[in-house]
Amino acid sequence: MTSYSPFLDVKDDTPGGRLKAARIAKHMYLIDLSTITGLCTRTIGLVESNKQIASPPTLRLLSKALDVPISFLGCFEQLPETTLGNRITKARLYHGYTKREFAKLLDVDVRTLFNWENDRFAPLDSHLNLLTSYLDIIMKE
Structure with a gap:
């Protein structure tokens, strides 16, 4: 069980x-959700049964409606x-960003982000400075 879910009865620790x-x-x-x-x-049923992976935009909707972090829902x-x-x-x-959304925030093209995420090449220092605020979230776990 995650550190977020002590109040939830999570028997199946999957998304x-x-x-x-x-x-x-x-x-x-x-139907309420x-x-x-x-x-x-x-769609919700398929995600709950792990037969479909929720996209970041879908996770954002679900996260907001259920008042839980996107990271919790996505494991x-x-x-x-x-x-x-x-x-x-x-x-x-x-x-909760797609590659396209995140690339736009960082002012790079999607292919550049893809290459960073696949360790094909490293971001320049100017991009690393922008990335730092986003990377900080995983350091706080």
């Missing part, structure tokens, strides 16, 4: 299990941090 536990803790049915988020019940604390690329990916996901 789907955490989503379901958070929904049940809020005394919501699938669907109404609040605008997502269809089928992102389980991602590796062995390289700078791993840490950039983890920080992006913790903040």
Whole structure:
């Protein structure tokens, strides 16, 4: 169980299990969560059963509706941090950004971000300065 979830009964410590536990803790049915988020019940059900991975925008909607961190729903604390690329990916996901959204925030193209996340090359110092505020979130775990 994660450090965030002591109040949740998380029997299935997967993204789907955490989503379901958070929904049940809020005394919501699938239809309630669907109404609040605008997502269809089928999508939420597929995510809860781990048959579909929720995209960052979907996680943002669910996170807001359930009042839990995006990182909790995505199980992102389980991602590796062995390289700078791993840490950039983890920080992006913790903040709930797609590659396209994160690249735009950093004023780089998606291909550059892809190369950073895959450790093909390192960000320049000017980009590292921008990245620092995003990377700080994973240092505080």
